[in-house]
Amino acid sequence: MHRLAQSLVLTALAACCGAAIAATPADGVPHGRLPRWAAPESYQLAFKVDPAQQDFTGTTTIKLALKQAADHIWINGRDLNVGKVTITDASGRQHAGKYVTVDMKAGVARVDLGNVLQPQTITLTLDYTAPLNQQLQGLYKVNHAGTPYAMTQMEPVSARFAFPGFDEPDFKTPYDIALTIPSALTGVANTSQISETPAGGAWKTLQFARTQPLPTYLVAFAVGPWDVVNGPTITADSYRSEPLPLRGVATQGEGHRMQHVLSETPSIIHTLENYYGFGYPFGKLDLLAAPDFSAGAMENPGLVTFRDWFLLLDPQSPTKNVRDSFNVTAHELAHQWTGDTVTLAWWDDLWLNEAFATWMQQKVTMKVHPEYRADLDRIAAAENAMENDSLVSARKIRQPITGIGDIETAFDNITYRKGAAVLGMFEGYVGEDVFQKGMRAYIQQHKFGNATADDLIDAIATTANQGTAFKQAFDSFLNQAGVPYVQTTLEHEGGKTILHLSQGRYLPIGSTGDATRVWGIPVCVRYGTTSSSKTQCEMLDKPEGTMVLADAGTSAWVMPNANARGYYRFSMSKPAWADLTKHVDALNDGEQLAYADSIDAGFRRGDLDASDVLTALQPLATAKTREVAVAPLSTVMWIYRYEANTDAQRTAIADWVTKAYLPRMEQLGYQRKAGEADGDSLLRTTLAHALALDFNVPEVRTALLKQGDAALSKKQDGSLNLAAADPDLLGDALAVAVQERGKPAVDALIAELPRTTDPALRNAMLAALSAANTPELANEARDFAITKQVKVGEMAAILRGGRDTPAARDALWQWFTAHYDQVLGRTGSFASGFVPRLAGGGGCSTAEADRLDTYFKPRLKDLAGADRGLAQTREQILLCAALKAKQDSAAILR
Template sequence: MHHLVRSLAMTVLAVCCSAALASPQADQAPHGKLPGWAVPQAYKLAFKVDPALQTFSGTTTIKVDLKQASDYLWLDGRDLSVSKVTITDAVGKIYDGKYVAVAPNEGVSRIDFGSTLQPQSLTLTIDYTAPLNQQLQGLYKVSHASVPYAMTQMEPISARFAFPGFDEPGFKTPYDISLTIPSDLAAVANTKQLSETAAGDKWKTLTFAQTKPLPTYLVAFAVGPWDIVNGPDIAPDEYRSDVLPLRGIAAHGEGHRMQHVLSETPSIIHTLENYYGFGYPFGKLDLLAAPDFSAGAMENPGLVTFRDWLLLLDPDSPAKYVRGSFNVTAHELAHQWTGDTVTLAWWDDLWLNEAFATWMQQKVTMKVHPEYRADLDRITAAQEAMQNDSLVSARKIRQPITGNGDIETAFDAITYRKGAAVLGMFEGYVGEDVYQKGMRAYIQAHKFGNATADDLVGAVATAANQGETFKHAFNSFLDQSGVPYVRTTLEQKGGKTIVHLSQSRYLPVGSAGDAKREWGIPLCVRYGAADGSKVKCEMFDKPSGTIELTDASNPTWVMPNAYARGYYRFSLTKPEWTALTQHVASLSDTEQLAYADGIDAGFRHGELNAGDALAALKPLAGAGTREVVVAPLDTVAWIYRNEAQTDAQRAKIVDWVKNAYLPRMEQLGYQRKQGEADGDSILRTTLAHALALDFKLPQVRAALLKQGDAALTKKADGHLDLAAADPDLLGDSLAVAVQERGKPAVDALIAEIPQTTDPAQRNAMLAGLAAADTSELADQARNFALTKQVKVGEMAAILRGGRDTPAAREALWHWFTGHYDQVIARTGSFASGVLPRLVGGGGCSKAEADRLQAYFEPRLKDVTGADRGLAQTREQTLLCAALKAKQDPAAILR
């Protein structure tokens, strides 16, 4: 419908508006979408780039379909110094144009033609110079071992920093890219290099093959003294007839560390091709380890970019990095189909990119590395999204976009994790094979074009022979925020067992939201039967209803989220909770995770007190599955930090944690064992962090301090002996050392970080600095974060520390408000949406919420996207305070 409306509007305008049009005023600049009466058809992008310089130059040539008579058109360009614009009309006549930066803060500009031109095909040629960006946006400059590199990050709306164009996803065109660079450097781009020619003294020009149709945000290239290493070629299969060449791109001297990820990549590509029934279409595949990066990774077709620690791996790399490398690679390569081949039409459907890549990554991981248990990752990720989705200020999956700030803040847990959970829930409802049929049809119908939510939902509904009821149910999760809360009550009546159901919106204690809301929920209930348990499923799309539990035992028990597929929370009566707790060991590990979330939800809703929660969660700590073992920790840590008031109460919780987890920690030990499962390595890391830093168990702190001291010892070459600690525990060992040894440890880390290029070791040292627990040392670490010795993408690793106590948050607040301008200057607009959480996260009082609001409210006009971050952080702070006031701390001792 959207495209039809746009087409009709353009037809009317072309007929009625052939008279000369005066150039509009600045306040008439489009905010959001550009008008549809000037549409790009193809780009030629020529750049001259030397990473050692502060600026670059470019010539952008755009073929434009002008659909109505006009003497101007709108496009996007930001921080560009344009020296010349020419317009060539359909018969070859050339006009001198003028480039006007109309809304510089948004990057909206105008090309004035000088006279009115009738509807036709035009060619715009724009010569310009621009700074190499310092905030990881557009074409930006980074360094590795003091050597400069230049690379791109265009998503979501940063292409306008690199070249003038139509910077929104609905415009997909082919691109011809050429790069003029110093002769001793290398460059890569989305497509294969076709030629290299000399371009004057010490310069050369590289020309690349034309791309498939892409939106601006997927254009990518990189310039520098890169190591370029070949990976295994990806063999043809039934969906792709050509060999797919695979390469790794890394900073000079780092290429040898790419072999692990390159060895894993062919299996990911084949799995995706087999699922979609559609071969990888982009000709070649390079994976680039970026020396600094604003995101985790970026799905640019043909040139996928990553934070370096995800790709630069050694045999002793932390297990969480090795597993994370596979998961993130699978996510970005899934995007080659959902996002790159088929692209969202507008940013309100970002979930069509990110939720699908998250969901598909989990399917790929389950097939290639089933031991990674991506099925459990999906559940824990969904539960993390539910925490955010419980806020009145939460986004919808399909959130209307009203400005650039909405675009920049759309990359959140709702888009990625809730979206993936909803996809998995409806996949479970119609069946995996049917769902795959719908997905294949969706890709084929929209390949190399754009799609909307209706296109996807319709494709799945058609494949499943489902009608409007199914579409309404699916859309009920896309078009409204919130988590369904399913209340259940058991009744034995006339020899039958009936479960009564009602649904509302889940809201924590203290929420000002309206709980009256309905969804179409694919609901499954597991219940006790004579031979174990049975499952009953139905589409629950009314405010209330009943399900008869056939052959239920008497008495029985119910688990209202069988398989844990459902994106909803559930509530039981106290007797039903008791019965379910008695049978929790018989639940699958997926259902045990849903049980843990149900306990946490009941606690935060005010139905369970701290004593209830601690008792109900205790059985999970002895489970056999890592994800289940650690599931209680967040709830217990909240009670410890925010509710326990007396030494006796704090001691009770520490004893709970010690009894539940210390034996497992000691069984694992403090060093990785030869050949151990990576799940054990990750469990060691999780438990060591919680026990040493959250609950401060002396035994665990002593073991980590020993490793931290060893790591802080200087070797003969003057460097710290970071390899002396277990690689999985290095960050936590340094954190304990900073807290125990104080300034000497902080000074040592600050001296070492600039001399270290290894990304895993840098991350560990940053984690050590973030743990500083006196205001003086924390300030020293934060001041260091503002220097160029810390990369822009690393700053948050330090700044998010120091918030576990009111005194620590007070110190962080004082520092941040005193250094606000410096933080903004380094991070830029892409990070602005998270600033309120960065400084205010973890707050638990009305006073903290009020000061956050008072500080940021007058600054919102200058910091795009911070309004949502402010609303959510303030609400979280008030909810924490309300839950704290609701609870009776004495319940901890009962």
């Protein structure tokens, strides 16, 4: 029993002993967590769903433990029209109850029990109707190729749109699901179907096997004319005695495109089972390609749902989609252990789900597809998280949750990417084998239950024979926001080479934060010796420390983040930077990524100017490894977009980029070659986009325009000839065509999108429309984005464009504020926290920050989680403005 529930039982017993009849709880409306004196033990969910209709009906039967005398209970439900409530007490007597919506926005309802019931097990049955949601939440409706489908997305707090219940993660129970659906349609759910019976007229009822204990957010089902295709059966192994059935579920006519992902899935499952020492526990596995979806994918046990382009693949699919398909599938299947088998106790530990799945996906990818270089993806992802973590308004990994808005904004880079980087750092500190043993113990101790961060840290510490200092170091990264900044000074004292270390919080120029902060940082450095290099590690858990570098010569160079395993940035003196730049070829790929990030960090602190940056980054541009070669581009693009004020300065940056990258682009060519490495295809895509659309290199724009024109030509049936462009470059080719050909290109894409169902082609056209670079054409594309021809989950793909110049951002702002209600009307609560960024992201002036603040502050009450979104977007704008003011653009021409 949960400790809180246990204490409540003891309290109730004490009250019982002191009075003849225990009083009903005198509680207020629970705007945070529900009271624990009523807890579900199991659910029976029955739905009658026809996707062609606007509404559905349901009956929810909850067996629950009433742990103290009460005349009511609190549950979650939103947009539910509950018509009948029946209470069955422990003796089998029934009487009517009443369902009262108390807070519709939060989805909180009170069920009046009719009279005071003493502690016992009761059954609560609620009959209701509800709309099929239009914002991709709960049980929602989506049309694909003119055909309606219904499916679910319950995470984080959207189950309350689909059925009344206890919509919190530690209320973990089994479910029996029944779907009554039109006879011609197919229904799938978390578990295998065990029966089908006629339900009168043209209806049938499907009954599914009882689930393992699940929280509400993992309940899943879907109804429609789905294609269901068999994949290879996943063979039994030493951790699972029965073969595992594997299927793909796709919209009508698309099932044949599931074969690639299905062929990859067995290797992922076996790798995960081997790591955790625990077999996949959910009986069957379906992968569903959703025609519209609010997330990238969702780890529902037994029925994992994805945005369709991750799963619908063929030989002409973009290379990025193929690689992303594997990575996202590995992430979601890792959740079957961390998230589904062991579930977070409360949303402040969301990282126990998402950080672990991100970290584990990288391990699976390195095992199955080492050529994908997931080790470098981990480093790049950590550095991406550092951008957000450098804000004063950044979340902690374990951010206290005070309301729905906090839950919904917890799904960010801090939770996923920073969390995964911190796990990787401490895994490196204790050793991979030791960490694995700790993870196995954690899974075994908490399987089919809930866990907290302390449970995980204790399991790792026990296995690693680590004590309080280790736990405090781990907690220092979970319980405080920010990026550690390790400053280094190399000195020679008494015949020894000593590296002096100090730490604080990394803060860019213009930040209002306090840099005084201490973490427990496993600092590892690589340094030059007379013959090669050595690595040395220390736990830096005080403001200052030292390391004696054995065998280091007087001219030793130092790389303060060996193997880029540490979640921190570093700084050195300019001479030390210059020395490290001379030896950058001696660094491994990961260290070169960390080198590039710390150059960028020094620039954003105002320690380095544009000339310093261009000199320091130049050696990386010619690196053989794709991830390293393109690492300088984001920093150089900022200088080009925000610092370069004159034609001469912009030309100088464009010339630097052209010299560094155009030869490589021309060597790769503009068409995918038969049998080429997928890394080459990805490099072609990255360079083509950067050179043509970010830096306007004429040679690349000309080559892409040729492909864009060919793609915009019409076939005999009047549709566009989209296959005429390289599939990896289609979006960029169309984007250049939009910018060069103007309204005819925009009109052609707007006409084509509604009659195109292929998700990869749709994504390419959406990206092209977002590239419209005149106010008139950009507004035409935006007007289209809020129509029904653009899916709800696609809208932002168009709206995120148009930010490259102050004039473009002003035009976007004017359009956005004029169409705010339409945008909000299509935005589900899961995405509402990001609306301020959609409106004002990319700004770089105090005026832009102020107008954002003035406009959104009165509207925060309508946007769950937007207070954090507003604070972070505003801070990013002000930091950009401060950096622009600090940097001397004349340095570009030095």
